[in-house]
Amino acid sequence: MTATASDDGVPGVLRLGVTGATGRMGREVLAAAAERPAVEVVFAVARSPDERVAETDVDPDADLDALAVEREPHAVVDFTAPNPATRYAAACADAGVPFVTGTTGFDASQREALRAASESTPLLHAANFSRGVAVLDHLVAEAVRRLPGYDVELVETHHNGKRDAPSGTANRLVETIETTRSTGDGAPERVHGRAGDAPREPDEIGVHSVRAGSIAGEHELLLAGDGEDVTLTHRAGDRRIFAAGALDAAAWLAGRDPGWYDFAEVIEA
Numbered sequence: 001m002t003a004t005a006s007d008d009g010v011p012g013v014l015r016l017g018v019t020g021a022t023g024r025m026g027r028e029v030l031a032a033a034a035e036r037p038a039v040e041v042v043f044a045v046a047r048s049p050d051e052r053v054a055e056t057d058v059d060p061d062a063d064l065d066a067l068a069v070e071r072e073p074h075a076v077v078d079f080t081a082p083n084p085a086t087r088y089a090a091a092c093a094d095a096g097v098p099f100v101t102g103t104t105g106f107d108a109s110q111r112e113a114l115r116a117a118s119e120s121t122p123l124l125h126a127a128n129f130s131r132g133v134a135v136l137d138h139l140v141a142e143a144v145r146r147l148p149g150y151d152v153e154l155v156e157t158h159h160n161g162k163r164d165a166p167s168g169t170a171n172r173l174v175e176t177i178e179t180t181r182s183t184g185d186g187a188p189e190r191v192h193g194r195a196g197d198a199p200r201e202p203d204e205i206g207v208h209s210v211r212a213g214s215i216a217g218e219h220e221l222l223l224a225g226d227g228e229d230v231t232l233t234h235r236a237g238d239r240r241i242f243a244a245g246a247l248d249a250a251a252w253l254a255g256r257d258p259g260w261y262d263f264a265e266v267i268e269a
């Protein structure tokens with residue numbers, strides 16, 4: 001095990017580093033940390049550190065390698081974009097600092113780089129840090145298992161600033177459906193949106209992304225049979241839930257052995 005949050009002479013206080021401090025989520029994490037007496041922000045970095053956020057000085061992200069050593073964080077929380085997140089994970093791996101990332105939209109080689117970092121430091125990635133979505137994932141698996149042959153369509157709706165589509169949460173839910181539904185002949189086919197002469201095939205999983213306004217995040221799964229349908233919906237009313245989940249994950253991850261961890265382990269702890 002690496003140093004724990006209670007090994008630094010300040011029992012119970014989590015020394016936290018934050019990346020992407022100027023982003024929508026970075027700001028939420030810093031605001032949430034300021035409200036937790038058991039969290040001390042020891043640094044915050046951003047690409048454009050031109051202001052203080054939640055009364056915290058923001059340093060350039062080029063300083064992260066040095067800060068991760070000098071400030072002795074117990075964990076770093078990251079909500080940025082795939083390229084910087086992969087770079088920050090490698091820096092934390094070099095310094096042996098536990099890394100929590102909620103960033104989404106990684107490609108295969110970036111996912112591989114995160115896995116490689118987790119060989120040197122504890123790393124927890126969650127596409128969604130809401131506890132409700134963790135429960136939704138279980139409910140989706142159960143519903144799909146109990147309703148074989150029902151058509152599956154997933155709609156995710158987010159604010160107009162979101163870059164990646166489908167959302168990381170939608171991808172995770174589709175993986176759950178694929179795992180539950182896959183047969184020896186392979187996984188069901190994903191169909192992203194529909195246009196033109198495009199009738200539905202029986203075993204498709206339809207995936208649809210909506211971007212509008214300031215919506216924090218909605219995921220709705222429709223399971224439709226012959227004469228009935230079931231919908232499972234999660235709505236995030238506020239980004240604070242994601243920040244709270246990420247801070248819980250950071251406190252849980254601090255001091256663990258290097259490896260790859262899942263948010264479900266935090267919730268079940």
Ligand SMILES: NC(=O)C1=CN([C@@H]2O[C@H](COP(=O)(O)OP(=O)(O)OC[C@H]3O[C@@H](n4cnc5c(N)ncnc54)[C@H](OP(=O)(O)O)[C@@H]3O)[C@@H](O)[C@H]2O)C=CC1
Nearest residue numbers: 020022023024025047079080084102103104127128129242
């Ligand atoms: N797991 C979860 O529960 C949640 C995950 N997310 C995910 O978190 C990520 C961030 O979301 P959000 O906060 O809304 O996004 P924002 O665009 O508001 O913030 C992104 C942050 O990353 C920085 N950044 C972007 N590109 C680079 C780069 N190339 N190099 C250095 N820094 C960079 C931005 O810097 P700058 O300010 O200079 O642009 C900013 O600080 C997304 O992947 C999103 O899907 C979001 C909410 C919840």
Ligand SMILES: O=C(O)C1=N[C@H](C(=O)O)C[C@H](O)C1
Nearest residue numbers: 104127128162167168169217
């Ligand atoms: O970008 C967002 O805002 C969100 N992104 C995550 C995702 O891609 O699933 C989680 C949440 O839905 C908000």
